Amino acid sequence: MINKRFVVGLTGGIASGKTTVANLFAEYGIQLVDADVIAREVVQKGSKGLTIITEHFGNEILLPDGQLDRAALRSKVFNNEVQRLWLNSLLHPMIRQTMLEQVNTSTSAYVIMVVPLLFENQLDSLVTTTLVVDISPELQISRTMQRDGVSQQQVEHILASQMSRQQRIDKADHIIDNQGDINLLRSQVARLHQLFLQQADELSIKPND
Known part of the structure; x- marks a missing residue:
């Protein structure tokens, strides 16, 4: 079992940019645990x-x-x-x-656990808070086709097997919008990093239940 660590469960659908976001947190010295x-x-x-x-x-x-x-x-x-x-x-x-x-x-001050099927496999039970990287299905399709050289039909099949965008958003404690440029992404990560540092600090000084 996780012993009093502040753990952020990072997830998102295919081609949402989970790795990019995780690496931005890593630039702050935050350890990544990648499923x-x-x-x-x-x-x-x-x-x-x-x-x-x-x-x-x-x-x-x-x-x-x-x-x-x-x-x-x-x-x-x-x-x-x-x-x-x-x-x-x-x-x-x-x-x-x-x-x-x-x-x-x-x-590190807190940990980012990167899990593509965080909610689907009930692994959100292992984390302190959840963070979803969100993009539109249209962007998911175009990015995956470009990245993996697959057909639109193949991507739509993958999307159908995953939790829907709305279900993921409904379950998320925090959401990062990855539909803009890298500067927008960096500013969102910077804000959340400060928040997680504060929450991790609060968790560490709480007396044991």
Whole structure:
């Protein structure tokens, strides 16, 4: 469990700019705990996670160099709910545990936990406050098509599988509008950084319940 740390859960839909926002907080010396980075680490070559996955699916999900073949694994769980649930039940606790360990060993004034599916996977229960990076669906579609070289239909399919924009906004404690330029973004991050510093300081001097 997280021990009296002020943790900001940063989330947003695809191509909303979560990484950009997180990196702006990092410029203030704030530690980032990134669920996507950890998700890659728990299945890297030689990891317990990859060993269990290989035992379950066989060596065909490995590349010649022993690394995980992500495309092969995706094909195993795509449209197979049983296998997808098995994989999630293996990896999600590993990812969660590593996130908690990184938060508890962090030394910055507060911590930014970057989790794309923060609300969908109920990981908002691990954080002190939530911050949503918000852009319009139209911008999400155009940015994702440009960034990933995918079709509009593919992006719309991804959007349909995620929480809606309004649901995310309704759950958010704080919202960053990422539809303007980088200067607007920096000013919003600067304001929130000061707020989080103040709230983290207040949390640290509260007596234990």
